[in-house]
Amino acid sequence: MKEQFYPYIQRLQDQITQKLESLDHLGSFMEEKWERPGGGGGQTRILEGGSIFEKAGVNISAVHGDLPPSMQAYFGVDQATFYACGLSLVIHPKSPMVPTVHANFRYFEMYEPDGKRKDQWFGGGLDLTPYYLFEEDVQHFHQCCKNSCDAFDINFYTTFKKACDTYFWNAHRNEARGVGGLFFDYLRPTENISLQDRYDFVTAIGNTFLNAYIPIVQKRKDYRYTPQQRNWQEIRRGRYVEFNLIHDKGTLFGLKTNGRIESILMSLPAHVQWKYNYHPEAGSDEAALLEVLKTPKDWV
Numbered sequence: 603m604k605e606q607f608y609p610y611i612q613r614l615q616d617q618i619t620q621k622l623e624s625l626d627h628l629g630s631f632m633e634e635k636w637e638r639p640g641g642g643g644g645q646t647r648i649l650e651g652g653s654i655f656e657k658a659g660v661n662i663s664a665v666h667g668d669l670p671p672s673m674q675a676y677f678g679v680d681q682a683t684f685y686a687c688g689l690s691l692v693i694h695p696k697s698p699m700v701p702t703v704h705a706n707f708r709y710f711e712m713y714e715p716d717g718k719r720k721d722q723w724f725g726g727g728l729d730l731t732p733y734y735l736f737e738e739d740v741q742h743f744h745q746c747c748k749n750s751c752d753a754f755d756i757n758f759y760t761t762f763k764k765a766c767d768t769y770f771w772n773a774h775r776n777e778a779r780g781v782g783g784l785f786f787d788y789l790r791p792t793e794n795i796s797l798q799d800r801y802d803f804v805t806a807i808g809n810t811f812l813n814a815y816i817p818i819v820q821k822r823k824d825y826r827y828t829p830q831q832r833n834w835q836e837i838r839r840g841r842y843v844e845f846n847l848i849h850d851k852g853t854l855f856g857l858k859t860n861g862r863i864e865s866i867l868m869s870l871p872a873h874v875q876w877k878y879n880y881h882p883e884a885g886s887d888e889a890a891l892l893e894v895l896k897t898p899k900d901w902v
Contacts, residue, residue: 603722603797604664604685607709607805611662611689612645614707614808618691619647619660621812625819628653631660636862641667642685646865650872654823656696659868662689665859669712672858677712682720685711689808690852692869693815698835699825701732701739701780702842703815704869706852707808722797724804725787727762728811729770731780731842733835735891737901739818740781744901746814747784747807754803762786767898772845777895779845783814787851834888836875843870 619631629652637643644663649655664687674682688708695702705728712721730743744763751758766785771778784807791797846853846869856866882888 603709603801604687604711607801608662608664608687610805610808611687611707614689614811615645615647615660615662618812619649621816622649622655622658622660622693625816626652626654629655629658631658636865638663638665638667638860638862640860641665644862644865646862646868648868652696654695654697654700654819656694657872658691658693659865660689660691661865661868663687663862663865665861667859670858670860673855679712679720681715683713683715683717685713686855688726690869694839694871695819695823697823697825698733698827698831699736699822700819701730702839702871703731704729705808705811707804709804722790723787724789724800726804726807727766727783727785728807728814729766729780729783729785730815731838732891733838734831734887735781735894736818736822739821741901742817743781743783743814746810748902750806750810751784753806754799758803759784764898770845772841772849774848775841775844777841777892778898779842781894781901782898833875834882836871836873837877837880838891839871839874840876843874846870 623630629649631647631649634646635643636646642665644661646661649658666685667683669682669684674680686708688706690706692704693702707726709724710722711719714720730740748759751762762784763782766782767778769785770780770782789800791800853866
């Protein structure tokens with residue numbers, strides 16, 4: 603499975619970065635290949651200062667080595683080694699009318715000290731974080747997610763949508779980070795579902811990313827916006843940063859396994875604000891967004 607999934611995420615990285623570059627015209631991805639002390643490495647691609655995308659990161663990695671004590675405690679195992687590969691992306695558009703998007707698709711293996719494989723699973727998902735709410739955009743994003751899920755199991759969308767709403771919840775703010783999407787983890791083979799079935803599902807979700815997001819970008823990228831709306835976008839980006847640094851498992855895993863800090867923190871936006879006790883005007887579009895973020899909503 604390692605030999606099958608890593609080439610897939612290499613191809614997916616190419617497809618996504620090429621599409622974003624062709625859409626932006628001005629911005630282009632810089633690429634940096636890196637090695638991880640202890641085993642493995644990755645390929646980071648970053649676009650900054652584009653006409654549409656203020657900052658976009660599409661990274662792949664394949665790392666391996668000894669599982670650190672902190673992660674041994676987390677997984678409830680003694681000495682063990684691991685292999686993990688995946689693609690992670692975060693796109694922060696320049697316009698507050700275009701939502702931020704995040705996606706991650708990963709595969710993990712854990713081994714006994716003698717090299718025998720102890721466990722294996724897939725994880726990942728995709729989610730949308732708008733600054734101004736266009737309900738038809740959110741419905742489109744969720745419909746793409748549901749269509750991909752329904753091809754495998756009619757219950758997948760409901761299950762993984764709920765998991766996404768639960769996971770991307772800023773508990774210290776008592777609000778959602780965005781309007782959700784899909785989140786799944788620890789997708790192991792079962793008696794009725796093979797590891798190949800899991801691969802087919804995760805790659806199908808990966809393949810739907812561009813269809814779910816790019817039409818929204820194309821629809822909203824030329825909308826005019828005011829300095830006040832840009833200001834609101836930067837304030838809301840602060841909540842995005844808070845989630846990634848306080849709650850996100852991927853960030854914490856990278857930090858605890860001696861990951862590459864520049865790649866781990868590529869998800870942070872270039873421009874962000876924290877204003878003390880800021881509240882938007884009642885009845886405003888900004889207040890309408892916050893109302894939606896208080897309680898997860900069914901979009902399709």
